[in-house]
Each structure stands twice: as C-alpha cells, then as structure tokens.
Amino acid sequence: MTMTRELKIIARIRTDFPTKFGIPRQSGLIDELKAVIVFEPEYRNPDAIRGLEGFSHIWLIWEFSEAVRDTWSPTVRPPRLGGNKRMGLFATRSPFRPNPLGLSSVRIERVEVHPEFGPILHVSGADLMDHTPIFDIKPYLPYTDCHPEAVGGFIEPLTDHKLEVDFPEPWLSRIPPERREALFSVLAHDPRPSYQNDPERIYGLEFAGFDIKFTVLDKVLTVCEVVQGRTHPAS
Numbered sequence: 001m002t003m004t005r006e007l008k009i010i011a012r013i014r015t016d017f018p019t020k021f022g023i024p025r026q027s028g029l030i031d032e033l034k035a036v037i038v039f040e041p042e043y044r045n046p047d048a049i050r051g052l053e054g055f056s057h058i059w060l061i062w063e064f065s066e067a068v069r070d071t072w073s074p075t076v077r078p079p080r081l082g083g084n085k086r087m088g089l090f091a092t093r094s095p096f097r098p099n100p101l102g103l104s105s106v107r108i109e110r111v112e113v114h115p116e117f118g119p120i121l122h123v124s125g126a127d128l129m130d131h132t133p134i135f136d137i138k139p140y141l142p143y144t145d146c147h148p149e150a151v152g153g154f155i156e157p158l159t160d161h162k163l164e165v166d167f168p169e170p171w172l173s174r175i176p177p178e179r180r181e182a183l184f185s186v187l188a189h190d191p192r193p194s195y196q197n198d199p200e201r202i203y204g205l206e207f208a209g210f211d212i213k214f215t216v217l218d219k220v221l222t223v224c225e226v227v228q229g230r231t232h233p234a235s
Helices: 153-158 177-188
Strands: 011-014 034-039 057-063 101-114 118-124 133-139 164-166 203-207 210-217 220-228
Touching: 164 177, 177 203, 177 210, 177 220
Parallel strands: 164 220
Antiparallel strands: 011 034, 011 133, 034 118, 057 101, 057 133, 101 118, 203 210, 210 220
16 A cells, blocks of 8 residues: 655745756765745744754755656665766765755855744855755754764775866856855865766856856866856845
C-alpha cells in the first residue's frame, strides 16, 4: 500500500542564485553567502521562532523544486565522480529522489521582525536556489548532530578540489563590494559539473543580478566578462 502525506510550505528562502548553476555543492561550504528566510503568511507568528535566537545553526528541510518528477532510479551518476560512474541513490545527495527533499545546515546571522513580513531569518552558508520552498526548520544541536569521527565514503577524496580565481579589476569593479568575497568563494569551488573540462568553453554564472562569464584552464578560473542583469538581492 502506498502512503502519501501532504507537506506544507512554511517559508521560502531568498538567495543570490536565480538558477542552480553555481550553487555550492553542500551547505556550510561558503559562509560568506548570505540569505534570508521569509515565512509564508500563515506562519508569520513571532511565537513560532521564540528561543531560536539562542542557537547558532539550524537545519532546513526543503524541496528540490526544480527536480520534482514522478519516477525514480535506484542508481544515479554523481557529477563529482565525472558523471560516468553509478552509485546507489541513497548513497548520494542527488536531487532526483522518490521524495525530492533537501537537508541543509545554515548559520543564523540574526533574527528580525519585519513590519511587513513578520519574523525573518538572516542566515549564511545556504546551498539553495532563490525562492526554494522550505518545509521545516529545526535547531542544530552540537552535542548530538556533530560527529567529528564520521567517514565521508567515496566523496572524501574529492573534497579538496579548488581553483585559483583571476578576476580582472575592470570586471571586479562592477560587483558590489559586499558581494565580492562570496562570489570569489563560489568561483574557487568550481561551479562547473566535474565532467566538463573544456578550456575553450565560456561558462555563465548568474549571481546577485549579474551574469559572470568565465573560462577554466588547468586550475585557474578567469573571469572574462560581467554583465548586469536582473536584480536578485538576498536582503
């Protein structure tokens, strides 16, 4: 017998990523990335977050809203393995799951009661696309949620992959100063899928209302153009 449950969207997050390309592969990788969690009207009761300001981190349970589908496969091809090796779905964090749920740990920067939107949460380190639906928020408990002895499986040997970023001043000057550190970190963590390694290809990353064009040769990412597009602030 198939059991189903309806999940209620309690909030949505505002981030600098209007598309999934360039989003950090995991939460907490880039603390410089700021985001704002805005509750849906039904849940804008300040009592619902009473005491949350005493925690440094929270868990977000959310929907891979761009990956919802009616079917699933028991194996997937993780991009970090080059996209040509299959692993069991439940041994990965692939978005293509029977239930397209994501789990992220983010830092609480501050809690604000907004005159129009009620309680909102300013967070850092999120790995979510702009307007991603959030189903639940839970406090992170260091005494039970932290496992320093944990083993990272087949992903562990791949965690040190970083690029040197060459960001010429004429292009860098177009980026607001408060966004530069986060953008450098996003680029250094190599936003490309691991199976793409064409030095002639020009990639485009949408970030904070800008289209960042870049190439990658060996271990150096070079920004070759910055075009201002739609405004997409995480504020």
